[in-house]
Amino acid sequence: MTTLRVEMHQITKRYGDLTANDGIDLVVEPGTVHAIVGENGAGKSTLMNVLYGMVRPDLGSIDINGERVDLTGPHDAIRRGIGMVHQHFMLVPSLSVAENVIIGSAPTRGGLINRRQAREIVRRVSDEYGLQIDPDDRVGELPVGSQQRVEILKALYRGAELLILDEPTAVLTPQEAVELGRVMRQLTESGKSALFISHKLKEVMAVSDEITVMRRGRVTGRFSAGETDERALARTMVGREVMTTVAKAPAESGATVLEVRDLAANDDRGHQAVRGVSLSLCAGTITGIAGVEGNGQTELIECLAGLRPTLSGEVRLSGVEITGASPRRRRTLGMSHIPEDRLKRGLAPNRSVAENLVATTYRSASFTRFGVIRRAEVRSNAEEAIGRFGIAGRHDQPVAALSGGNMQKVVVARELAQDPDVVLIAQPTRGVDIGAIENIHREIVALRDRGAAVLLVSAELDEVMQLADDLYVMYEGRLVAQLDPTAVHENEIGMHMAGVTPGRSNAESMTGGDRAR
């Protein structure tokens, strides 16, 4: 087996006035996990795209095993043993796993695809690296973590020796992230190397051998994992000390604002995903729901937001029954919603920042006169939000041109603008960098302090534990435990998340004890 040693010398790439990469040197040794950390816009993705042949650098060179190469495109990079797992998966949802893996280089017999061989290859690679992938599954129906493993499999099938992973854990649950770490280890043991982009410092510390920190297009630090810590990394990354804990005063709980009784809902495939959830949200309180992704949290939030039909149960907002109400009616009654998938549900990616910022309010008199949008107001609204939330972008830029973190800021800015009574928040900091996380967390706490009832669903256990005043754990469609976030230990939550009731049960028999699906 040939191993791959990659050296990048003085890579420079400019986009107009912006220097995305400014003389970057990077060496990836075979058999290592090399992490690149940095905030949004630090130039990590550009650097990876250069290495994958998708972007031609203005200056600089790449050597693979000592030989100078000029990568003309992904095809060329693949040929030389470089594979990439993109942040937004490059998979075709309606095709099977096997079909996705073999696109572009299918095994054939007599001109036809050799389906049996394709399946066998998928099984063999899957077994070799413990990926647990069934070649016949339809990709669109797989959970995110499995889809990512299909991406890895795809790269390995193409003979990747160096695997580039762009923000691989941004979409994963903690368990899936741990699993991914294990897969990366297994890869390096067989002499392959992994180059992964992240800003989750905990994971970076856990899995990498080498760490390169980037800020504003430059390398600001190089570390071996053994000789640094999260704090030092954060400082090098952001350029200042970062608050990793959220400062918040004790909650001043008010009246019940949102009351949910015995709610049930199906998932997209028609299986029941929410199985009798009862919950009260009080003014001035953050109610957190922890849980492994796919246990009904998404469906619960969508159901409460009016985006998913309710099977049974009742929802009341400030005493008004809204069980079957449209999202617009819910919004009029003071509800707002920060959805987990900002590109699909949160934003119209091709419309401007300013337009997205008024997407829920454009009908109001402040933005419309005689049925015509008041552009000046829309614009000044946008400029105010851009300033307040530190959105790195212009009001007339399409949202799609912003980084993930800045897109999220646009959603948050819009949803918090109306001084809502109830805010449903799902995965608010997914794919968002440290500096921005700090900001978003502060806004959520400020929202609570203004008297809003906040429902927070997050796959980041740390996030829920830090922000929530009242904490539930969701498992298989039910709230299986109600806990005090200040008193409970992470391990105990973890056990509830896995469906195990710890010795001292404080589940208050909310579930009736029946957890079988």
Add this chain to the structure above:
Amino acid sequence: MNLSDFFDSDLLTSTIRVATPVLLAALGGLLTMRAGIYNIALEGQMISGSFAAIAVTAWTGNLYLGILGGILAGTLTSALLALAVLKFNANDIVASIAINLLAVGLTGFLLQTIFDVRGTYRPEGMHGLPAIDIPWVENIPIIGPAISGQTLLVYVALGLVAFTHVLLYRTPLGLAIRAVGEKPDAARTAGVSPILVRATAVLYSGVLCGLAGAHLSLGYASEFTVGMTAGRGFTGFSAAIFGQLQPWGTLAASLVFGLAEALGLRMQLSDLALPPDIVEMVPYVLAIVAISITCAIRMWRLGSTRRREVPE
């Protein structure tokens, strides 16, 4: 009059015959749509094929060279679409419309300048493609006589249904087409060139539309009339969508349209005093009805999963 005058095996025969150009266009259209391009230039590709087929037949006196000419002209017309859309980033719908207008105008113009006729051109002494009788098939009751005794191009079209199916679902190219149509970025990062794949699909539609055109001008008698495709390319487009972009479904949809047209023809010949304009509308009315039904069913299915059920 009675019903048996209308429904007999002759009706089936003519259904298959008139469904053929629609089917060919639809198969080509479905492949390009699977690759993510809305190809409504099927009409233009077809009329180019009709004209070239008759022109080459007139010059060489050979019907089969005529068919080749049709294929070539259909392919060239589709190449124009591929060039506009894939090379110069033109909008596929706009480019298609332009090509349709161009093809109708150009064939009319060439007919006049080359053969010095307006309207209809009929080369002297040429017959249409011969009927082919298939010995044991013709003995099958009811459908036998309808399937046997058609021309070569009818059988080619039926064969192309299976061919397109295999191409789409069993070959690397078909996999690439499905991937490119659904998620071009996924295909690109897997080392597939979306442009090449789409170009191939568009050219495939050109070949098939060329055949469809040749069927129109050579399949019955050898003649060419300006605008003789009469919307069959568009009907083919509808049939592909009605057939859910699946080759076999498209065959079924094409037969439905063929039946409507055959019925229309028969009504014109019968002593029913229906104005021919009304009769000619039948296939198009059917197209609208069929597509509305397909969409309604799809909406209904979506709606039923979204509809809120009354709490117990």
